[in-house]
Amino acid sequence: MRIPTQTDVRTAFDNGLPELAPPRRVVVIGAGVAGLATAYELARRGTEVTVLEAADRAGGRARTLREPFADGLYAEAGAMTVSPHCHYTLHYIRELGVDLAPSDLLDTTFSYYLRGRFATPDGTSLARLGLSLNPAEEGMDVAQLMDTYVQSLCRELQPDLDAANWEVTERLALYDRRSVAEVLRDRGASEAAIGLLDPFFLEMRGGDLQSASALSWLRYESSGHSMIKAGTSWSKIKGGTDRLPAAFADRLKGHIHYRSSVVRVQQDDDGARVTAAAQGGLRTFEADRVVVTVPFSAIRHIDFSDARLSRAKSAAMRQLRYASVVRVYLQMRRQFWKGFRVSISTDLPIRWIRDATPDQAGPRKIVECMMTGQRARAVAAMSEEERLRFTLDHLETFLPGANEHFETGTSVVWDRAPHIEGAYILPEPHHAELMPAVRAPEGRIHFAGEHTSFEPNGGAMTFAFESAARALLELGLAEATAQP
Known part of the structure; x- marks a missing residue:
């Protein structure tokens, strides 16, 4: 089976996934947005799809x-x-009404409260705080600091950084080996300036600039998802983000089994089996294929010892933070x-x-x-x-x-959070080396979720939806390859 690229997935998705001739029976583990989108597309094509969700609601981290x-x-x-x-998210928002x-x-009244005083992001106000900025930073506002230390580097790394089918080129790999904080310091940023910039990375970085891959950060900050580029x-x-997973769940009535905690996944040459604990007992579901959307932070609760996983996949499950x-x-x-x-x-x-x-x-x-x-x-x-x-x-x-x-x-x-155990992936240095193994299918078992996206960072529903589209394309390609 050929490995689809990011452009392959986008093209196939926009054309209605024409290559998707799905298996007869599929079990989807997890009813987060990736699992819901996967099940939705399979069900509408006649697949006997079963979604196993440990919680009593759909949506996962869309809560x-x-x-x-x-x-x-x-x-x-x-x-x-x-x-x-958010191309994929907007597609489903339109389709589901x-x-x-x-x-x-948007249009927030943003300010800092530092050293017991309020300040706005403009240079004059920040100067009154007496922060230990270096001489070149004095008088700068936060937008200028961001451009000096972040956006200028994003521009330097073009066209590699923004390529549609991007890959980790030799010069990008240098940034995957280093943390965000290290790169900011090397570009001359003082600790005070890094502190002023940090709030604008909260949505992505989880406050761990010391341990996050600089490449993942730069890829995000060069894109339209960056908070600094938020537009009107x-x-x-x-009415609430939960309206979107609720719309999926409404169309998947009868397919989703709530309070069903998956405890074991197995596969052999003939099929796959998923065992879940529910209503005080164990139930095993037979399937041709399985799509696992559970965050790797919580996947340790599932026994994959008879799932024929590669060493690379098992290592990625343990390492992803x-x-x-x-x-x-x-x-x-x-x-x-x-x-x-x-x-x-x-x-x-x-x-x-x-x-x-x-x-x-x-x-x-x-x-x-x-x-x-x-x-x-x-x-x-x-x-x-x-x-x-x-x-x-x-x-x-x-x-x-x-x-x-x-x-x-x-x-x-x-x-x-039960069965989740983390907010979103926090890619550490060398994360790019893990990415192929994180999203790679393993025989009859496929993987989706924001952690398996082509993008090296989390924090956006559209990355989860993209991963679902990629898993669906893989299912179609795998079935076509398996035909005699």
């Missing part, structure tokens, strides 16, 4: 929180943005702070806070606090009550009135 909030308020715990470059609205991340056409799913993210949500009686779409990056442990409900009706508001990396891992060790109190106490230091207006709250610790 919208509606409890314990009042007045119909909700907040996003995972995926939250759709850019014009899901509506879009302007993104909450960035969107969100109207995921970002640690904790998101805390505090319902406030009313807005007690000044400004609209407020977003604040701090040097306090709670790191970043924002108004998570700028466009939702009613006097109440939800303040979200997002912690990543080592901060998230520390806060994850707390109880839910301790976590809310910890966040409130720090919030009170720069937004007085937080304690007085707090009504209820909740949090999501992605490292401890």
